[in-house]
Amino acid sequence: SKFNAWKQNAITVAAGNGRGQELNQLNSLGGTVIDKNKNIFIADCFNHRIVEWKYNAKEGQIITGGNDKGNQMYQLYDC
16 A cells, blocks of 8 residues: 555654643643644643643643633633
8 A cells, every 4th residue: 555655653742751730741632733833732631721832842831721620711621
């Protein structure tokens, strides 16, 4: 098949430090978006937050949420 000709190399670009709630960890990926600057936005479901990982960053930064599950303006409920 023509798809077998593709190189199959993987690198970790976000987290990679086990499950958890620290800024260099994620806990249950809900979805990702990559912007034109190669920044990655991740729905970190069990931590109820959206985390941005800047290109080549060692840890993410919380964009919204991270304040437990809820329906307040500063909280996310579920992914």
